[in-house]
Amino acid sequence: MAEVVENIQLRAIEPTDLELLYLWENDPDVWRVSETIAPMSRDRLSRFISDQSYDLYATRQMRLIIDVDNVAVGCVDLFNFEPLHRRFGVGILIYANEHRRKGYASRVIDMVKEYARNTLDLKQIWVNIDEDNPASIALFESCGFVLSARRKEWINRAGTFIDELEYQCFLE
Numbered sequence: 001m002a003e004v005v006e007n008i009q010l011r012a013i014e015p016t017d018l019e020l021l022y023l024w025e026n027d028p029d030v031w032r033v034s035e036t037i038a039p040m041s042r043d044r045l046s047r048f049i050s051d052q053s054y055d056l057y058a059t060r061q062m063r064l065i066i067d068v069d070n071v072a073v074g075c076v077d078l079f080n081f082e083p084l085h086r087r088f089g090v091g092i093l094i095y096a097n098e099h100r101r102k103g104y105a106s107r108v109i110d111m112v113k114e115y116a117r118n119t120l121d122l123k124q125i126w127v128n129i130d131e132d133n134p135a136s137i138a139l140f141e142s143c144g145f146v147l148s149a150r151r152k153e154w155i156n157r158a159g160t161f162i163d164e165l166e167y168q169c170f171l172e
Contacts, residue, residue, distance in 0.1 A: 008107050010064040010076060013049050017065060020072055021045050024095055032157070033130065034091070056081050056088075056120070066094070066108055073099040076108050086123040088116070092139075100135075109143040117171040124170050130155055131163040145169040 074094040116122040145167035153161035
């Protein structure tokens with residue numbers, strides 16, 4: 001069983017995170033789950049950091065760094081925020097293998113659910129997961145997400161089409 005981490009924080013992106021974001025955004029293994037198809041420059045990432053607005057109502061998205069004991073281990077994205085429909089999508093990256101399977105992602109999901117429920121008064125959170133990502137499927141199912149849709153042959157992975165799964169977590 002994974003250990004539960006208590007000293008975990010979600011924080012705003014800082015200019016000092018530039019090199020870390022550059023590493024993450026330019027890793028082809030991350031592209032597989034982020035639907036990225038081209039490298040990102042330091043200049044573009046620097047502008048992204050400086051232009052960050054943490055007004056979810058204005059931008060409809062937010063990226064936060066996951067810190068464990070003051071070490072950035074990944075990030076969480078809140079996106080497609082729909083205040084009228086009281087929902088948003090979530091994506092989590094725990095980058096390095098040595099930080100995975102330690103309970104960080106499930107703790108972050110709990111924190112995001114609490115924020116969504118108590119601060120934003122949302123009804124639900126959703127996530128899309130490629131069918132060939134059993135670790136993410138197990139993570140989100142263990143955190144109360146239920147399979148609600150399957151998009152057949154939705155993702156083209158090097159000429160092979162795979163299904164995309166949509167999971168929802170109801171907060172009420």
